[in-house]
Amino acid sequence: MNINSPEPGDSTPGDNTPDGPGRLEPAGPVRWGGLLTVLGGIKRVIDRVLAAICIITFVGLVFIVSWQVFTREVLNNSAPWTEEAARYAFVVLAVFAAAYVFSERGHIAVMILVEKLPLNLQRVMGVVIELVVLFFFVFVFIIGGLSVAENAWAQDISTLPLSVGQMYLVLPIAGVLIAFYSLAHLIGILAGVEQPTPEFDENAEAI
Numbered sequence: 001m002n003i004n005s006p007e008p009g010d011s012t013p014g015d016n017t018p019d020g021p022g023r024l025e026p027a028g029p030v031r032w033g034g035l036l037t038v039l040g041g042i043k044r045v046i047d048r049v050l051a052a053i054c055i056i057t058f059v060g061l062v063f064i065v066s067w068q069v070f071t072r073e074v075l076n077n078s079a080p081w082t083e084e085a086a087r088y089a090f091v092v093l094a095v096f097a098a099a100y101v102f103s104e105r106g107h108i109a110v111m112i113l114v115e116k117l118p119l120n121l122q123r124v125m126g127v128v129i130e131l132v133v134l135f136f137f138v139f140v141f142i143i144g145g146l147s148v149a150e151n152a153w154a155q156d157i158s159t160l161p162l163s164v165g166q167m168y169l170v171l172p173i174a175g176v177l178i179a180f181y182s183l184a185h186l187i188g189i190l191a192g193v194e195q196p197t198p199e200f201d202e203n204a205e206a207i
Contacts, residue, residue: 025147036191039184043103046177050100064089081159088160088167099174102133102181105198114197123189130186134179141175183191 068082114125143169153165174204187196 021161035187036193039187043181043184046180047100050096050103050177054093054097057089057096061086061089068094084157084159088157088162091167093172095174099177099181102178105185107198111197119196121141122196126189127186130182130189133182134186135177137182138180140173144178145163145169145171145175 040198064082064086066088068078071082072078098107114122117125148171149165149168151165152168153163155164156162157164185194188195
């Protein structure tokens with residue numbers, strides 16, 4: 001038996017880093033370990049909230065579409081609110097599900113060229129990509145989304161007790177969440193505890 005091997009329950013370097021695909025187990029002290037621990041805790045809470053929102057929205061979407069079909073085919077009187085409710089529920093589900101995907105860096109990425117670069121250049125590319133993501137979602141989703149929501153705030157949805165502007169608030173909210181995820185990944189790459197490129201997860205791909 002190797003006396004230098006860690007026993008179960010012993011702390012190992014990297015244990016205080018956020019969990020998720022692409023995480024490394026550094027042999028030395030973790031840079032910015034306290035910050036990574038805080039970000040990891042916040043990330044886990046946001047992940048649970050987003051997962052719950054996606055599940056509830058999906059169930060609601062199934063119910064709305066089922067009720068629409070039932071009222072149209074069985075009662076011969078389609079409920080007028082179901083069409084717009086289904087449309088907006090689908091938009092909310094798509095936006096928040098996209099934000100949830102960014103948590104695990106599961107977005108579409110072409111890595112064949114980046115993976116051929118040396119590790120240091122891969123880290124540079126990883127940092128550049130996360131900065132581009134931050135720039136896009138801050139200026140397009142957050143700033144642009146708030147502007148669009150403000151302009152459409154008084155535009156009522158005829159069959160729902162909401163306005164178009166209120167529905168557009170999902171854009172800046174998702175933008176803030178994705179910007180947080182991107183910032184967390186950026187810090188993880190700079191700290192050396194996260195892969196420069198998203199790691200392929202066979203289990204997730206199979207699901």
